[in-house]
Amino acid sequence: MSSISGLIAPGLCAACGRGLFLSGSALCPDCSAALELFGDPRCRKCGRSVPKGAAPVCGNCASVRKGVSFLLPCGPYRGVLREAVLALKLRGFTALSEDLSSLMAAVVERDGRCLSGWVLVPVPLSPLSWRNRGYNHAALLARGTARKTGLPVLSGALRKTRETARQSELSRLYRLRNVRRAFEADEAVRGENVLLVDDVVTTGATAEACAAALKEKGARRVAVLCAALTLPEDSLRRNR
Numbered sequence: 001m002s003s004i005s006g007l008i009a010p011g012l013c014a015a016c017g018r019g020l021f022l023s024g025s026a027l028c029p030d031c032s033a034a035l036e037l038f039g040d041p042r043c044r045k046c047g048r049s050v051p052k053g054a055a056p057v058c059g060n061c062a063s064v065r066k067g068v069s070f071l072l073p074c075g076p077y078r079g080v081l082r083e084a085v086l087a088l089k090l091r092g093f094t095a096l097s098e099d100l101s102s103l104m105a106a107v108v109e110r111d112g113r114c115l116s117g118w119v120l121v122p123v124p125l126s127p128l129s130w131r132n133r134g135y136n137h138a139a140l141l142a143r144g145t146a147r148k149t150g151l152p153v154l155s156g157a158l159r160k161t162r163e164t165a166r167q168s169e170l171s172r173l174y175r176l177r178n179v180r181r182a183f184e185a186d187e188a189v190r191g192e193n194v195l196l197v198d199d200v201v202t203t204g205a206t207a208e209a210c211a212a213a214l215k216e217k218g219a220r221r222v223a224v225l226c227a228a229l230t231l232p233e234d235s236l237r238r239n240r
């Protein structure tokens with residue numbers, strides 16, 4: 001996989017494009033330092049930072065949809081984190097899965113609820129997207145997180161059974177309709193607590209559709225681990 005990123009970006013920072021000097025990271029030191037992450041205390045449900053002494057659930061957890069117990073996001077979907085997610089997903093910077101999965105493993109460890117008795121399941125791509133892209137960024141993130149936390153991965157436990165329009169091109173209203181019944185789980189998830197892995201959670205519609213498929217096959221609980229969470233205030237600004 002490193003050969004893919006090497007071809008496309010020989011030693012350039014995935015976020016700003018400046019040269020990298022053997023840092024072992026796909027981001028330059030300035031961009032790494034500028035990563036905005038959710039600090040403690042965090043909402044127990046949606047994972048956003050909440051003020052000290054506030055209620056454990058922020059009440060602004062709109063992206064935590066039906067069938068999903070809670071979200072574990074690393075930070076808000078903006079700035080360097082957004083650039084990194086887009087570079088991993090759309091521009092072939094697969095080396096970024098190392099940086100991002102380190103952040104994700106740190107969130108799992110700090111939160112503590114999923115450290116034992118949970119399995120990682122990446123959100124799948126459709127066969128066509130997989131063929132076009134050659135890799136599933138969510139699977140790379142799940143594998144990296146597994147290596148760093150010791151949690152097992154059930155890679156093929158969830159399949160995407162039909163093509164869907166790109167969620168980012170649809171309004172909130174149509175996102176659930178777009179992905180409903182687009183996923184199918186297999187028997188391997190029966191009785192498991194599943195930590196679903198994706199790059200970004202926006203409305204939570206994909207996670208809701210995946211959770212429905214997993215629970216149909218007997219998964220016990222479903223939570224979501226993601227690199228980034230779109231905050232309502234940021235998505236409003238972008239869609240304006």
Ligand SMILES: [Zn+2]
Nearest residue numbers: 013016028031
């Ligand atoms: Zn940079």
Ligand SMILES: [Zn+2]
Nearest residue numbers: 043046058061
């Ligand atoms: Zn919340």
